[in-house]
Amino acid sequence: MSFFKKLFGVGQSRQTAKERLQLVLIHDRADISPEVMENLRRDLIAVISTYMEIDDSNIELDLEREDRSVALVASIPIRNVRRNAKVADKGQ
Amino acid sequence: MERVIVLTSGKGGVGKTTTTANLAMALARAGHKVVAIDADIGLRNLDVVLGLENRIVYSLVDVVDGACRLKQALVKDKRVENLFLLPAAQTRTKDAVRPDQMKALCDELRADFDFVLVDSPAGIEGGFQNAASGADEALVVTTPDMSAVRDADRIIGMLESLDKHPIRLIVNRLRPNMVREGNMLDVSDVLDILAIDLIGVVPEDDNVVTSTNKGEPLTLNSISPAARAFDNISRRLVGEEVPFLEVDDMTSGGFMARIRRALGLKG
Ligand SMILES: Nc1ncnc2c1ncn2[C@@H]1O[C@H](COP(=O)(O)OP(=O)(O)OP(=O)(O)O)[C@@H](O)[C@H]1O
Numbered sequence A: 001m002s003f004f005k006k007l008f009g010v011g012q013s014r015q016t017a018k019e020r021l022q023l024v025l026i027h028d029r030a031d032i033s034p035e036v037m038e039n040l041r042r043d044l045i046a047v048i049s050t051y052m053e054i055d056d057s058n059i060e061l062d063l064e065r066e067d068r069s070v071a072l073v074a075s076i077p078i079r080n081v082r083r084n085a086k087v088a089d090k091g092q
Numbered sequence B: 001m002e003r004v005i006v007l008t009s010g011k012g013g014v015g016k017t018t019t020t021a022n023l024a025m026a027l028a029r030a031g032h033k034v035v036a037i038d039a040d041i042g043l044r045n046l047d048v049v050l051g052l053e054n055r056i057v058y059s060l061v062d063v064v065d066g067a068c069r070l071k072q073a074l075v076k077d078k079r080v081e082n083l084f085l086l087p088a089a090q091t092r093t094k095d096a097v098r099p100d101q102m103k104a105l106c107d108e109l110r111a112d113f114d115f116v117l118v119d120s121p122a123g124i125e126g127g128f129q130n131a132a133s134g135a136d137e138a139l140v141v142t143t144p145d146m147s148a149v150r151d152a153d154r155i156i157g158m159l160e161s162l163d164k165h166p167i168r169l170i171v172n173r174l175r176p177n178m179v180r181e182g183n184m185l186d187v188s189d190v191l192d193i194l195a196i197d198l199i200g201v202v203p204e205d206d207n208v209v210t211s212t213n214k215g216e217p218l219t220l221n222s223i224s225p226a227a228r229a230f231d232n233i234s235r236r237l238v239g240e241e242v243p244f245l246e247v248d249d250m251t252s253g254g255f256m257a258r259i260r261r262a263l264g265l266k267g
């Protein structure tokens, strides 16, 4: 550290540590158990099936980690959209 | 109203035992009846930090096994009224006690004490589960470094799922000079990250080491920065409003700190 940095107290590593920690914790906290993922998959299928006919043997469900966030990414193949899905929704 | 409080951390060596000893001493000196339980079975240390290692006859495991009565295993401190230690067994392993036994033990102690402080082993394994099982509240100890804070996050998650409440944080071994230089996580950073309530900040203090050497917790008779910090925590525990020390107040006399103070500036 230079003399001036020392004199004026401008360190770098505090901010770096904080940012790295925040990221690492997002990952740690998003470490969802397989059981929870399985329940989520089941519930998603149930909800989406009221609107469209889906191919539930080919669903991909994953947590994707990007720079500053974690996203739930689902790929759900659609076989057919139910004609009266909207009506059914209103009827409830 | 009697309270059972577990002192935990994710990472080892961050100061749980030191904190337990000092809080127990401070609370006893304030007139509360306190028992400190060493739940770190197989790696006992609280006896040494409290300076009571020569007076141990029975351990917590003996009580649980029925080899002695609870009262026989309690070691009474001779320096202050109202302070007792329930030692760990040194020659047994963590699985010598089950969570339900630990809970029964804590409940039995409630009848006789205002405060039951449980010094937990580090980590999230069985030893921690045991230590936490009898407690209502938790104090999580961390140092302001990345791995300790990360592991604290894990332990907070576990304590939440065990329904401990409140769960409060102690930041130990803060180095004011490094914080001032921007080279150490500050308390505000740690709180941003962990999002739990703070109950105290303890500075790095050589007196902690010398007091441990002597077997005299700082809160017995010292006025060093760490002693003040531990004392403040004990007062906050009983609901007193005690202002948090500024980073500058934590050194007995850093040069810049003195200049800032002389100029009436805060750090
Ligand atoms: N504020 C402090 N200033 C200086 N040294 C400290 C401070 N707090 C703790 N220490 C030192 O750090 C070391 C570890 O402390 P302690 O045994 O209390 O940690 P612990 O969390 O109980 O460890 P373990 O996980 O092994 O049970 C000891 O040598 C102690 O003297």
Ligand SMILES: [Mg+2]
Pocket (backbone or CB within 6 Å): B016, B017, B018, B040, B045, B119, B120, B121
């Ligand atoms: Mg310890």
